[in-house]
Amino acid sequence: MSAPSGGGASRDGYGAALLEMVGDDRVVVLEADLGKSTKSCMFRAEKPSHTVSLGIAEQNMMLVAAGMSTSGYIPFASTFAIFSERGFEQVRNGIARPNIVVHLCGSHGGIHTGTDGSSAQSIEDLAIYRTLPNMTVMHPCDDISAKALTLALRHHERPSYMRTARNKVSRAYTEESAAQLRIGKGHIHRTGDDVAIIACGVLLNEALDAAESLSQQGIEATVVDMHTIKPLDTELIVDLAKRCGAIVTAEDHSIIGGLGGAVAECIVSEYPVPVERIGVQDRFGESGGSDELLEMLHMKANDISKAAQRAISRR
Amino acid sequence: MAERGMGLDIAELEMMAKRCRRNIVRMVYGIGAGHPGGSLSAIDMLTGLYGHRLRVDTNDSTWGNRDRFIMSKGHASPGVYSILHERGFLTESDLWTYRKLGGSCQGHVDMKWCPGVDFSAGSLGMGLSFGIGCALAATLDDSDRTAWVMLGDGELQEGQIWEGVMAAVHHEIGNLNVIVDRNGIQNDDFCESQMRMFDVAEKFAAFGWAVMEIDGHDMQQVVNAIDWADQVIDGPACIVMHTIKGKGVSYMENNPKFHGAAPNEEQFNLAMEELS
Known part of the structure; x- marks a missing residue:
């Protein structure tokens, strides 16, 4: 069985899923000056009232998201995978430890990010977030599966980290096969x-x-x-x-x-x-x-x- | 619908603060560890907030429309626990679980363990950001609930604080009020020797905050400052309260040793005499 043709980047799937959630007023999107890259800009364009720009300040973003979550919102906060790591202790102590439902997305993960070089290529994010109790850690392969799994997070009652990738790859899923995806099931x-x-x-x-x-x-x-x-x-x-x-x-x-x-x-x-x-x-x-x-x-x-x-x- | 504060006058608030001071020293002495200094410097403001201002429901600590109080300097937990006892969230026996296995009074304030606590603290620099999130959510909800955040002065050395200071102004967060406990002492020594802070009020003002400076041990000034902060609605407000670390216990006052140390038996007895 070969992969279905066409190509998609998992970050595009993340953005598409956020866009699909604009009808849910509990969903809020937090950005750290990389909305155009992580694709949270797709949500912002449709619903600026529920999009919070926090500038190049990831540590602050993690706890702002936590505060919003404890007030009844479902925050999706994104930045590059590597910059999320700057806020690791904030995720550890401010999100995972009190088990506050914040969905963190780190885009441009891995060496596949390419020409930006090693400072941008997070190759340890999955490892470090995996060590935290309460955290769900995901890394979808293409846009279609990333969209399905991001949509599933809206009903997921634990904090999560999802790594997405910058570049398009051949799609391994169709809308139909992605509909079978479940968090935690290979x-x-x-x-x-x-x-x-x-x-x-x-x-x-x-x-x-x-x-x-x-x-x-x-x-x-x-x-x-x-x-x-x-x-x-x-x-x-x-x-x-x-x-x-x-x-x-x-x-x-x-x-x-x-x-x-x-x-x-x-x-x-x-x-x-x-x-x-x-x-x-x-x-x-x-x-x-x-x-x-x-x-x-x-x-x-x-x-x-x-x-x-x-x-x-x-x- | 809960009411604001507890309807107490200045003299009653001062009596409540004194009872809290006694319980702070008892808790720390009882377990032989903890942070009395920063609890004693903060307790008059904590009393002002819970006794005069915060709208919370002791029958339902998770009531969604409560005001939020975020103790960012979470090591000053005996101060928080003592006031939560006065406010009716904790029984007196709860206080004696401080730092003990399974106790609701964890070493650092923790929302998962203690009713009435809105934020799990312990790592400095995080509470302001959390308060911003609470305030933004209140605005989205079109609610009049307010977020109050207490920061230590040593805590201002954390970079995340200044990320939050910028964000609060950028987003014109009027339902956010910050109190800086300017007691001048941090873990190792006086702030001046660890990292000079210069004029804290000037720093907040330079970022665009409304700022008021008070004597944090004058209950009338405390209450007036709380009322002032409530009136600042076009952006965040900061109360810089000048305090004395260890206030109320002679040998702890302005003494870096009692940032994080318990009194011995003789010292405990002296403290109880002084706070009687």
């Missing part, structure tokens, strides 16, 4: 019994391409979009470990602490099988094209295929 895109590739974000496409090439070599892979890193769909992961006996994770994030770390923790505790992690190997990125960077950092489909073969050989 979505199976392809089924095979030899190896399981668990991916998120822009690497889902690479994972699907890897599965095609493995199939040509007689290796059948299951490919899962693990759009929710926390709470992790451990039931599915254990099932995949039992069925396939070898797992590869793929993410545009450090191999430390993100999807790969979360899956490895689950596997070690529940059902040990070989796990190979594709991601950024404990280094920072640099300026370059998205594909150039994926290639240089060994995060392309062929790298995932090789990792699958390594995992199978270790079985």
Whole structure:
């Protein structure tokens, strides 16, 4: 099964979802001078009364959102993934600790962000937010799934962090398939019994391409979009470990602490099988094209295929 | 529909503040830890706010249209707990759970543990931003509820405070009032030695706030300042109250040692005598 044609950036899906929520007066949108980039500008254009500009001041934005939430509103606050990290302790103490429902979106995450260079390429956001009790952490792969998951957040009764990406990628979802998405449940895109590739974000496409090439070599892979890193769909992961006996994770994030770390923790505790992690190997990125960077950092489909073969050989 | 304050006159407010001071010292002595100095400097204003102004419902601490009080300097929790007891949110026995396992009176004020507390504090610099969120929400609701935020003077060293100071003016938040407890002492020593603050009132005024300076231990001035802040409706108001850290207990007054330390038995007995 190949990915449906066309392309979309997950940040566009976030903006489209906000726009779809303009009819709900409880929804408020908070910006830190990056509305045009995160796509919260789409909501602002329709409903400025419920959009709060807070300037280049992320720490303040986190707690303003918390205050609005405790007064009955559903805040969606966004900035770049990397700048959200400046307010990490505010998220920790001001949002997650009192379990205040604020939905934080960090766009332009990962090295896929490209030419802006390493200062803009957050490769640790999923890891750090995952450590916080009460937090839900997500990283959808395309615009259609990002829209569906953002819409689902309106009824989600916990604080969340969602990373979106800057660049368009091939769509892995249609409106119909995205309608099946549930926060906390991995979505199976392809089924095979030899190896399981668990991916998120822009690497889902690479994972699907890897599965095609493995199939040509007689290796059948299951490919899962693990759009929710926390709470992790451990039931599915254990099932995949039992069925396939070898797992590869793929993410545009450090191999430390993100999807790969979360899956490895689950596997070690529940059902040990070989796990190979594709991601950024404990280094920072640099300026370059998205594909150039994926290639240089060994995060392309062929790298995932090789990792699958390594995992199978270790079985 | 709850009423504003408790309908107390100045003499009654002063008596209430004295009872609070006794309970502050008792709480800190009882557990052998905590922050008496900043509680004692803040307590006259806390008494003024709860006794004279805040519209809250002791039968329903989560009543949506209550005024919000955000204690950003959350370590001064004994001060907050003592006034919440006077206001009827906490029983006297609740006070003795201060810093104890499972107690409603956590080390730093926490909305998830204590009825009547609107903000989970403990990490300095965050309360003003939270108050801005509460005030913006009140405006969206077309409600007359007001957000009151108390900041420490040492706390003003946190950068987030100035992010909030700018935002409150930019958004012309008239239903937000801030009180700065200018007691001149922070954890390690006098503020002057840690990070000079210069003229705090001038700083807020320079950002566009309406500012009033008072003696934070003169109850009439406290009440007048609260009424003044209520009248400022075209933007945020800031009351800079000059206070004495440890006010009311001779050996704690203006003594950096009692920012975060409990008295020993002899000192406790002396404090009770002085506050009788």
